[in-house]
Amino acid sequence: MGLLQDRRVLLAVSGGIAAYKSADLVRRLREAGAAVRVVMSAHAQQFITPMTLQALSGARVRSDIFDAEAEQGMGHIELARWAELVLVAPATAATLARLAHGHADDLISTLWLAAPGRKALAPAMNQQMWRAPATQRNVEQLRADGVLFFGPEEGEQACGDVGPGRLREPQALLLDLARALAPQDLRGVRVLLTAGPTQEAIDPVRYISNHSSGKMGYALAQAFADRGATVTLVSGPVALAAPVGVEVQRVQSAAQMLEAVQAGVAGQDIFVACAAVADYRPVSVAPRKLKKTENPGALMHLQLEPSTDILATVAARRPRPWVVGFAAETHDIEAYAQAKMQAKGLDMIACNDVSRSDIGFSADDNALLVLWPGGRRELATASKAHIAQGLVDTIIDVWRSKV
Numbered sequence: 001m002g003l004l005q006d007r008r009v010l011l012a013v014s015g016g017i018a019a020y021k022s023a024d025l026v027r028r029l030r031e032a033g034a035a036v037r038v039v040m041s042a043h044a045q046q047f048i049t050p051m052t053l054q055a056l057s058g059a060r061v062r063s064d065i066f067d068a069e070a071e072q073g074m075g076h077i078e079l080a081r082w083a084e085l086v087l088v089a090p091a092t093a094a095t096l097a098r099l100a101h102g103h104a105d106d107l108i109s110t111l112w113l114a115a116p117g118r119k120a121l122a123p124a125m126n127q128q129m130w131r132a133p134a135t136q137r138n139v140e141q142l143r144a145d146g147v148l149f150f151g152p153e154e155g156e157q158a159c160g161d162v163g164p165g166r167l168r169e170p171q172a173l174l175l176d177l178a179r180a181l182a183p184q185d186l187r188g189v190r191v192l193l194t195a196g197p198t199q200e201a202i203d204p205v206r207y208i209s210n211h212s213s214g215k216m217g218y219a220l221a222q223a224f225a226d227r228g229a230t231v232t233l234v235s236g237p238v239a240l241a242a243p244v245g246v247e248v249q250r251v252q253s254a255a256q257m258l259e260a261v262q263a264g265v266a267g268q269d270i271f272v273a274c275a276a277v278a279d280y281r282p283v284s285v286a287p288r289k290l291k292k293t294e295n296p297g298a299l300m301h302l303q304l305e306p307s308t309d310i311l312a313t314v315a316a317r318r319p320r321p322w323v324v325g326f327a328a329e330t331h332d333i334e335a336y337a338q339a340k341m342q343a344k345g346l347d348m349i350a351c352n353d354v355s356r357s358d359i360g361f362s363a364d365d366n367a368l369l370v371l372w373p374g375g376r377r378e379l380a381t382a383s384k385a386h387i388a389q390g391l392v393d394t395i396i397d398v399w400r401s402k403v
């Protein structure tokens with residue numbers, strides 16, 4: 001199952017230099033399992049050919065509203081009805097203006113008016129044109145009409161300017177679409193997650209930590225939030241943007257993570273411990289930087305003590321949320337994970353095989369074996385966003401059957 005399996009997306013390409021990126025977007029949409037139809041404005045064809053997008057989408061590309069042959073296949077009203085979501089990418093300033101005012105004077109603006117499904121725009125234009133009061137008025141109007149905006153991004157532009165107006169990257173647009181099309185079946189469900197590594201201070205400039213990137217926990221938080229859950233993420237130090245619609249509490253050490261979890265756990269329905277919490281921390285933190293010049297050549301001894309197991313602490317609470325843990329193993333994965341689930345009193349455990357280099361810590365892909373008392377499910381190698389969706393499905397299926 002792809003991230004957008006069988007979802008029906010109508011991509012409208014309007015005429016800006018970023019139109020060339022629509023080829024990559026169509027390819028990614030198809031790879032994610034979506035059914036894609038493409039329409040183009042006349043100007044878009046100056047930047048990319050209909051043939052390219054036809055080959056990639058596997059369906060005839062339309063650009064003219066008065067195309068008798070195309071109307072015999074799927075008429076434009078039928079096409080508008082077919083789409084679960086219409087995405088205009090890139091959306092130029094002129095297209096925004098026409099859509100904001102309800103013009104139906106070309107194929108894109110006519111389909112836009114006739115489409116009953118969700119609508120999204122990925123603007124791309126010169127930064128001054130984006131900032132222009134007329135464009136901003138149009139954006140405001142479209143937002144008020146319930147239109148979703150994906151981007152624009154800030155950065156260097158084809159014209160040499162720097163500022164807001166770059167088309168969002170195709171991979172980011174794919175995730176935006178998955179979010180926009182996700183069912184809102186977890187409204188009212190409260191989820192608390194931990195993610196990322198922890199850092200255990202040795203002195204004011206040094207610490208002990210690990211390679212966790214936080215990607216899996218962040219993707220999981222996003223997948224819960226996309227389906228309407230109320231999500232709190234307690235995160236160790238990572239270089240990731242906060243997931244959309246998620247409350248993020250940033251901490252550094254295992255002790256701070258424990259404190260934040262204990263402060264937030266009451267009333268949660270589900271707790272998922274994704275964090276790679278440091279198992280040991282220095283017994284004492286030197287108040288000043290340790291200087292090697294003070295003991296030249298001497299061995300350095302660090303005394304470490306175990307940190308509190310946050311997951312086991314939550315699992316031992318009464319009342320407590322439904323508790324999901326993670327396990328990272330290199331061998332005898334299932335046996336170790338079963339033992340860990342029992343020892344910590346968990347409702348479910350998701351296991352990573354960290355002996356594989358293609359998945360795990362900082363990789364973008366992952367694969368999981370998910371176990372619960374009386375059941376198991378394997379989630380085959382896929383992007384972390386995709387695996388996160390599969391794990392949320394699994395958690396929700398089992399949780400709903402048990403509570």
Ligand code: CTP
Pocket residue numbers: 194254273274275276277278279307308309310311312324325326327328329340
């Ligand atoms: N965990 C936690 N608090 C800790 C340590 C771990 O919440 N202080 C959680 C992790 O978030 C993860 C699970 O416990 O969900 C991992 O269990 P753990 O026993 O730490 O696994 P390993 O570190 O792999 O342990 P071992 O070396 O025994 O395999």
